[in-house]
Amino acid sequence: MAVTIRDVAKAAGVSPSTVSRALSLPDMVDPATRERVLRVADHLGYRPNRAARGLITGRTGNLGLILPDLANPFFPSVVKGIQHQAHQADYQVFVADSDEDPGAELGLVRSLAKQVDGLILCSPRMRPAELREAATFAAPVVLVNRKEGSIPAIAIANAAGMRLIVDHLAGLGHHRIGFVAGPRSSWSGRERLRGLRVAATATGTELVELGHFPPTFEGGVDAAEGALISGVTAVVAYNDLTAFGLLSALRARGVDVPGQLSVVGIDDIQMATMVHPPLTTLNIPKERTGRASVDLLLHLLGERADIPDRVREMPTELVVRETTGPINSTSQQSARRTPRR
Amino acid sequence: MAVTIRDVAKAAGVSPSTVSRALSLPDMVDPATRERVLRVADHLGYRPNRAARGLITGRTGNLGLILPDLANPFFPSVVKGIQHQAHQADYQVFVADSDEDPGAELGLVRSLAKQVDGLILCSPRMRPAELREAATFAAPVVLVNRKEGSIPAIAIANAAGMRLIVDHLAGLGHHRIGFVAGPRSSWSGRERLRGLRVAATATGTELVELGHFPPTFEGGVDAAEGALISGVTAVVAYNDLTAFGLLSALRARGVDVPGQLSVVGIDDIQMATMVHPPLTTLNIPKERTGRASVDLLLHLLGERADIPDRVREMPTELVVRETTGPINSTSQQSARRTPRR
DNA sequence: CTGAAAGCGCTAACAC
DNA sequence: GTGTTAGCGCTTTCAG
Numbered sequence: 001m002a003v004t005i006r007d008v009a010k011a012a013g014v015s016p017s018t019v020s021r022a023l024s025l026p027d028m029v030d031p032a033t034r035e036r037v038l039r040v041a042d043h044l045g046y047r048p049n050r051a052a053r054g055l056i057t058g059r060t061g062n063l064g065l066i067l068p069d070l071a072n073p074f075f076p077s078v079v080k081g082i083q084h085q086a087h088q089a090d091y092q093v094f095v096a097d098s099d100e101d102p103g104a105e106l107g108l109v110r111s112l113a114k115q116v117d118g119l120i121l122c123s124p125r126m127r128p129a130e131l132r133e134a135a136t137f138a139a140p141v142v143l144v145n146r147k148e149g150s151i152p153a154i155a156i157a158n159a160a161g162m163r164l165i166v167d168h169l170a171g172l173g174h175h176r177i178g179f180v181a182g183p184r185s186s187w188s189g190r191e192r193l194r195g196l197r198v199a200a201t202a203t204g205t206e207l208v209e210l211g212h213f214p215p216t217f218e219g220g221v222d223a224a225e226g227a228l229i230s231g232v233t234a235v236v237a238y239n240d241l242t243a244f245g246l247l248s249a250l251r252a253r254g255v256d257v258p259g260q261l262s263v264v265g266i267d268d269i270q271m272a273t274m275v276h277p278p279l280t281t282l283n284i285p286k287e288r289t290g291r292a293s294v295d296l297l298l299h300l301l302g303e304r305a306d307i308p309d310r311v312r313e314m315p316t317e318l319v320v321r322e323t324t325g326p327i328n329s330t331s332q333q334s335a336r337r338t339p340r341r
Numbered sequence: 342m343a344v345t346i347r348d349v350a351k352a353a354g355v356s357p358s359t360v361s362r363a364l365s366l367p368d369m370v371d372p373a374t375r376e377r378v379l380r381v382a383d384h385l386g387y388r389p390n391r392a393a394r395g396l397i398t399g400r401t402g403n404l405g406l407i408l409p410d411l412a413n414p415f416f417p418s419v420v421k422g423i424q425h426q427a428h429q430a431d432y433q434v435f436v437a438d439s440d441e442d443p444g445a446e447l448g449l450v451r452s453l454a455k456q457v458d459g460l461i462l463c464s465p466r467m468r469p470a471e472l473r474e475a476a477t478f479a480a481p482v483v484l485v486n487r488k489e490g491s492i493p494a495i496a497i498a499n500a501a502g503m504r505l506i507v508d509h510l511a512g513l514g515h516h517r518i519g520f521v522a523g524p525r526s527s528w529s530g531r532e533r534l535r536g537l538r539v540a541a542t543a544t545g546t547e548l549v550e551l552g553h554f555p556p557t558f559e560g561g562v563d564a565a566e567g568a569l570i571s572g573v574t575a576v577v578a579y580n581d582l583t584a585f586g587l588l589s590a591l592r593a594r595g596v597d598v599p600g601q602l603s604v605v606g607i608d609d610i611q612m613a614t615m616v617h618p619p620l621t622t623l624n625i626p627k628e629r630t631g632r633a634s635v636d637l638l639l640h641l642l643g644e645r646a647d648i649p650d651r652v653r654e655m656p657t658e659l660v661v662r663e664t665t666g667p668i669n670s671t672s673q674q675s676a677r678r679t680p681r682r
Numbered sequence: 683c684t685g686a687a688a689g690c691g692c693t694a695a696c697a698c
Numbered sequence: 699g700t701g702t703t704a705g706c707g708c709t710t711t712c713a714g
Contacts, residue, residue: 002455002479004691015701020693030699047455051392051401052691055706060392062435062456070421071611076411083438092453094403095436097424114343114388115403115433138343217615244615251617270412274558274585275616276592345707356685361709371683393707396690 003044012040023048063297064094064112064139066105067122072215072241073269074286078122078144081290089298091117100214102126102185106134113137118297120144125185140300144293146187152300152310154293158188161282161316162195163202165236165264168280168318170203173327174234174262178208180223180246182215182238189215189238192266196236208232213242220245224253233261233327240265240272240281247275247323258325268319277322289314344385353381364389404638405435405453405480407446408463413556413582414610415627419463419485422631430639432458441555443467443526447475454478459638461485466526481641485634487528493641493651495634499529502623502657503536504543506577506605509621509659511544514668515575515603519549521564521587523556523579530556530579533607537577549573554583561586565594574602574668581606581613581622588616588664599666609660618663630655 009016014033021029022037029037040046054060063086067075079095086093094112098104102125112119122144124131131148135141143153169177179196182189193209200207210226213219220242227235227246237243243265250257257263257277265272268283292312298304350357355378362370363378370378395401404427408416420436427434435453439445443466453460463485465472472489476482484494510518520537523530534550541548551567554560561583568576568587578584584606591598598604598618606613609624633653639645 002691005693006691016691017693017702018700021700024693028699033699047451049396049691050456051395052706053693054392055390055396055691055708056693058706070411070417071414073412073414073417076414076417079436080411080438080440083436087437092435092437092456094433095420095424096428096433097421099421110388112433115391217611248615248617270558271612271615274589274612276589343707346709347707357707358686358709359684362684365709369683374683390707393690394709396692396707397709399690 002049003046005046005048008037008041008044008046011044012037060115060117061091062094062116063091063294064096064116064119065122066096066098066108066112066119066124068098068100068125069215070095070097072239073271074239074241074267074284075122077269077286078290078293081287081292082120082294083290084287085291085294089294089303091294098125100125100183106130109134109137113139117301118142120293120297121146122293123186123188125183140297142293142297142300144289147311148187150310152296153312154289154296155311155313156188156284156289157313157315158191159195159198161266161284161318162192162236163199164316164318165266165282166196166199166203166205168320168324169234169236169262169264170205172234172262172324174205174232175327176206176208176230176232176234178210178227178230178232178235180210180220180227180235180237180242181212182219182242184212186215186238192236192238210235213238215239215242217241217245217248220247221249224249227261228253228255234264234324235261236264236266238266240267240269240279243279243281243323244271244275247279257323262324262327264324272319272321280321280324281319283317283319285314285316343390344387346387346389349378349382349385349387352385353378401456401458402432403435403457404432404635405437405457405460406463407437407439407449407453407460407465409439409441409466410556411436411438413580414612415580415582415608415625416463418610418627419631419634422628422633423461423635424631425628426632426635430635430644432635439466441466441524447471450475450478454480458642459483461634461638462487463634464527464529466524481638483634483638483641485630488652489528491651493637494653495630495637496652496654497529497625497630498654498656499532500536500539502607502625502659503533503577504540505657505659506607506623507537507540507544507546509661509665510575510577510603510605511546513575513603513665515546515573516668517547517549517571517573517575519551519568519571519573519576521551521561521568521576521578521583522553523560523583525553527556527579533577533579551576554579556580556583558582558586558589561588562590565590568602569594569596575605575665576602577605577607579607581608581610581620584620584622584664585612585616588620598664603665603668605665613660613662621662621665622660624658624660626655626657 022034096108265281268281272279363375437449606622613620
């Protein structure tokens, strides 16, 4: 069996409580004894049993994270930020992937809630009522990439971001801009649509809704046809993965980007710079968002003195690369690269 | 406070032990009582406290997963497989990312070991001695993508895979093949090098070692120059990400792929089909590998009757796409697509 | 088949 | 400052 606090106590010639104190409340014990206890503990290879501690303190030292799809590179980045900050504060994190199934999320919340001190719901797809129910399950909840009532959240400044995109496109001369929306269940998808609408009116451009598609490469592929027949000169994709799918389908049809059609993504995943042409996209500070969500959670748990806002918006930044260009430049542009079919 | 087993007992008019049994050992209790207890429990919204249970059973119901870098798309796929299988068996999983720091791994093992029933070390970078030490920390350990002594493992059939690659390339007429190795700390990197050497001798081709690079896009970019001056006609990259970097740098230099140089990756990450040209690569069944590792772990925990091998190799498959082609076809090929600079 | 009692490893009053 | 006691929520002998 593993070495317990009693073993340490015995070996150090003190009582279990003294060992406990030496470990958790260092200044409640005589420096000399503490020193000795710590040395003995270390020597015996003592590791506190967090479950036992949690049973009495009510703290598990664990955080839970639920997200829609780890295969979307956006999420691993957020996860890295979350883990970094969590480990920093000596928390471990449970990660659970709902596979884009809104129905699965509540179940995951339920099974995680009792084993964690707090829950981070990243881009949750569940309905508002469910979300509020989820926020009810004992452990404090922080939303990432979504807002709902007064539930603490780290959101993205979507409206401002959409404005950056539309301004960029309008500046390039585009008047009709298409939007490939993500899943209907996506809050940020709706937010982005809303932001795009506002920005379009503000800049006097027309926004064409190209429909809802899965937030994947395939979704983008499927959206290409509609984008083409809609007669827009630029299209904004729900996220970078979708933009890649769009780009791939456009290339297959011999459509020159950005000569005939400009494409902009959202997220700025690492791959955006790796593909050719590199993708113009709206950067979201993914790791920072992850870290911020942990900070907020720790604050809620009373581990942080500083008081972050309960709902905070992360800034975005437009990264102009090569998939956007001026309108009406078809002829020169398309001569540069001959389509493969 | 949350509803406990005693609340249920009281409400159902039985003792706590009966409730416990009704939940965990259904057939040790009268069907009628069990039924009633279960209904009451459900009605009260009772959720067992796993930490408390674990304290006595010694089982936490948790699994730990340590991997080098979530940002490499290879890993999220494995994680998905692991989670799927783990949730299936009602286990939750802690995920920890070491950020490619071999030194951090042992620490993660330590901090996770006591809170889990088993540990999956995915592509661990630590040294053999450390690995054996890690396998010593109470919780059973399963290695993924590595073999070490008799530690249970799910490895990849690297030798066979390398043979597939070399055969493909040799069949295309290539005689000098370069290998961009990953980090020195990577076991599979060394395995692959070994396999490549064997395959090269077997097919009468020459293997040129291009040096060690980080297993990232940037690593591939940095490796390009060396590949070019080495005079090889084909290069095998440590993984797909590295292959992408290579491809990107080659394009920037106006080198036609596969006209002047063939490139093959390893992993077959989702992005391999999304880039242009699509990457020829060695498929590794990532989700299956993840699932297999959980199966093995559960077996070790006595939850599985069937006896999987303690060390199992997952098969690979070569997926030929467009970055490999016959040698000496430079002239026709390069006319097809004009480099951008 | 069911209840009473003990105790998993730890911390938190409460004494001393 | 330190030891003693009780008990977190649960399972598991041991009786009945």
